[in-house]
Amino acid sequence: MKHAKRKSFILVILSVVLCSWLTSTEALATSGSYNASVTDATADFYINDFASLFTEEQKAAMMEKAINLSDNSGGIQVVITTVTSLDDCVTDGSKGHTAAEVAYAMYAQYGIGKDDMGILVLFSVGDREIWVETGRQMQFYITDKKSGELQDDYGIPYFQQGQFAEGLISLQDGIIAEIQRVVPEDWNSPQEPSTVPDKTVPEMVQESMEKRNASEGNYGIVGAFLALVIGLIAAVKSAFSKEKKSQKQIRAIEEKHQKEMEALQEACMKEQAEQQKTWSGIRQRLERDVRKWKDKVAEAENAAQKTQMGLQRTINELKADKNDLTQRLAILQDKFDRAKRLHPEIDFEAEIHQMIEREFEDEAARTDNVLANTLALPADKENESAFLEAIDYYQNIHPEIQKYMKTDFERLQQLYDESKKLREDFERAEQEKRDRAAAQRVYDDLLRVSQQVTVGSHENRQILEDACRKYDRLNSAEQGYFPDPSLIQKLRKLLKVAEVDEQNWKAGQEAEASVQGVVNGVGYQADEDDLDRLTQAMRTYTRLSTAERVYFSVQLHDKLQYLIGQAQDDKEEQERRRRRQREEAARRAASSMSSTRSTSSSSFHTSSSSSTSRRSSGGSSHHGGFGGRPSGGGAGRRF
Numbered sequence: 182m183k184h185a186k187r188k189s190f191i192l193v194i195l196s197v198v199l200c201s202w203l204t205s206t207e208a209l210a211t212s213g214s215y216n217a218s219v220t221d222a223t224a225d226f227y228i229n230d231f232a233s234l235f236t237e238e239q240k241a242a243m244m245e246k247a248i249n250l251s252d253n254s255g256g257i258q259v260v261i262t263t264v265t266s267l268d269d270c271v272t273d274g275s276k277g278h279t280a281a282e283v284a285y286a287m288y289a290q291y292g293i294g295k296d297d298m299g300i301l302v303l304f305s306v307g308d309r310e311i312w313v314e315t316g317r318q319m320q321f322y323i324t325d326k327k328s329g330e331l332q333d334d335y336g337i338p339y340f341q342q343g344q345f346a347e348g349l350i351s352l353q354d355g356i357i358a359e360i361q362r363v364v365p366e367d368w369n370s371p372q373e374p375s376t377v378p379d380k381t382v383p384e385m386v387q388e389s390m391e392k393r394n395a396s397e398g399n400y401g402i403v404g405a406f407l408a409l410v411i412g413l414i415a416a417v418k419s420a421f422s423k424e425k426k427s428q429k430q431i432r433a434i435e436e437k438h439q440k441e442m443e444a445l446q447e448a449c450m451k452e453q454a455e456q457q458k459t460w461s462g463i464r465q466r467l468e469r470d471v472r473k474w475k476d477k478v479a480e481a482e483n484a485a486q487k488t489q490m491g492l493q494r495t496i497n498e499l500k501a502d503k504n505d506l507t508q509r510l511a512i513l514q515d516k517f518d519r520a521k522r523l524h525p526e527i528d529f530e531a532e533i534h535q536m537i538e539r540e541f542e543d544e545a546a547r548t549d550n551v552l553a554n555t556l557a558l559p560a561d562k563e564n565e566s567a568f569l570e571a572i573d574y575y576q577n578i579h580p581e582i583q584k585y586m587k588t589d590f591e592r593l594q595q596l597y598d599e600s601k602k603l604r605e606d607f608e609r610a611e612q613e614k615r616d617r618a619a620a621q622r623v624y625d626d627l628l629r630v631s632q633q634v635t636v637g638s639h640e641n642r643q644i645l646e647d648a649c650r651k652y653d654r655l656n657s658a659e660q661g662y663f664p665d666p667s668l669i670q671k672l673r674k675l676l677k678v679a680e681v682d683e684q685n686w687k688a689g690q691e692a693e694a695s696v697q698g699v700v701n702g703v704g705y706q707a708d709e710d711d712l713d714r715l716t717q718a719m720r721t722y723t724r725l726s727t728a729e730r731v732y733f734s735v736q737l738h739d740k741l742q743y744l745i746g747q748a749q750d751d752k753e754e755q756e757r758r759r760r761r762q763r764e765e766a767a768r769r770a771a772s773s774m775s776s777t778r779s780t781s782s783s784s785f786h787t788s789s790s791s792s793t794s795r796r797s798s799g800g801s802s803h804h805g806g807f808g809g810r811p812s813g814g815g816a817g818r819r820f
Contacts, residue, residue: 256295637678
């Protein structure tokens with residue numbers, strides 16, 4: 182608000198200064214800086230090379246381009262004049278003229294362009310200065326700003342390197358190309374006939390000057406009053422406009438900040454959900470692995486427990502056998518001692534040996550009977566433990582007993598190996614069954630997803646990602662039993678398309694949010710102050726790819742184009758208004774030249790007659806001007 186009040190105060194001050202300047206224009210008018218007499222155009226007219234910069238070939242090519250432009254556009258003329266210095270081309274002996282003053286006088290004296298649709302390029306070698314002067318009508322298409330940009334783009338880079346001819350050729354090409362681009366072909370289409378009597382331009386201007394000189398005092402007062410009123414209106418309008426725009430901008434910034442916060446919160450929640458899903462999958466996989474290992478450990482513990490129970494049972498049996506043998510040995514030793522005392526003639530050593538051998542034979546027979554039951558069992562996974570116990574029992578028997586045994590130990594070992602293989606095959610088949618079942622479950626889920634999702638887009642990216650993650654969680658054996666590998670390949674391709682589409686969607690949404698903030702800040706009415714922001718917003722849109730623009734609001738794009746059109750129209754209107762103000766100021770300055778009225782009139786008649794003679798001698802060819810009013814503006818550069 183303070184900034185708006187400050188600008189309003191500045192505008193009021195400028196209005197007062199403008200009034201003071203308008204009342205003192207007589208001094209400027211009497212100086213006649215813009216009415217200097219300059220060197221006439223050469224016979225070529227379009228290329229006046231007083232500084233001798235061009236070769237004949239270059240000049241011929243430039244002439245051809247300028248003549249073709251005039252013929253094809255209905256009288257638009259681009260004239261290039263080179264001079265050694267600005268003072269050398271002024272013929273009245275006055276010095277110190279600026280490039281703008283000399284170009285203004287040269288444009289008026291040459292009569293460039295039909296209906297003021299002309300451009301003069303004045304290039305001073307000694308002053309290292311260039312000025313592009315445009316006609317009043319041409320100002321609607323080639324503004325002062327555009328004139329400066331054309332010089333910067335096409336001429337200055339050459340001039341700074343000392344390539345004057347090449348720079349002017351490039352500048353001529355740039356100006357002609359810009360004219361062909363912006364000036365419509367029907368710019369000089371016939372209008373309704375005017376009711377103004379057919380007078381020559383000098384007569385009409387002379388009559389107008391006489392009328393204005395008769396009431397110069399009134400014009401000065403009225404002009405000053407109008408300037409003051411316009412300044413006050415502009416100040417008030419600027420104050421209200423700036424305040425309104427500031428409020429709009431604040432609201433737009435708040436809305437943009439709120440949207441950014443909501444988007445950030447949504448992104449954080451989404452990221453958190455993604456991480457939670459990822460950790461949930463990892464936890465489930467770890468829990469499944471832990472359960473598998475627990476099952477294996479429990480199975481190993483059960484097997485170890487069974488083995489330990491079998492060993493303990495065998496140890497107990499052996500202990501019992503040992504005790505029994507010890508008792509029997511004691512009884513036999515007692516009987517042996519008594520028998521030896523009663524029958525000293527008997528060889529008890531041999532008898533004992535035979536008896537022991539018979540004991541071994543009896544024990545071997547008893548063991549054969551026990552193992553015979555085991556050998557009668559079929560080879561089966563359920564009998565693996567029985568065969569293992571029998572093998573352990575046989576290996577723990579005394580070697581002397583084993584000599585008398587008839588049991589087929591190799592057959593027992595074969596039955597054990599076959600039973601063990603059957604158990605392993607069974608467990609492998611069961612594991613395969615579990616792997617197939619897990620693969621089938623995932624396949625069924627992925628098949629349903631494939632039937633529901635036929636295209637990859639940002640809307641179904643999460644579904645596709647979850648489906649692919651289910652497959653990835655399968656172990657290598659389960660993946661090997663997956664019924665249709667092409668299904669997961671199809672889903673992965675859709676996921677890649679969906680990820681790319683999500684990137685395009687995010688880019689389109691971000692650009693839309695940025696442009697929406699600018700549009701909200703401008704509101705429903707745009708002016709020239711909003712043009713830069715709106716143009717930057719349009720660049721944000723144009724930088725999007727075709728796929729990203731799909732997710733950009735068509736209504737927002739249309740509204741942005743509409744606001745840009747409004748801002749451009751307002752800018753053009755403001756430029757025309759400023760141009761009219763400058764022209765009005767110049768006319769008021771000319772009308773206040775009461776003290777030099779007769780001198781100005783004679784000078785005007787001299788210039789008019791010179792221009793008329795040139796038009797009469799060359800107006801029908803391509804080597805002369807059309808005559809007309811002074812130019813509308815221009816821009817220059819030093820290099």
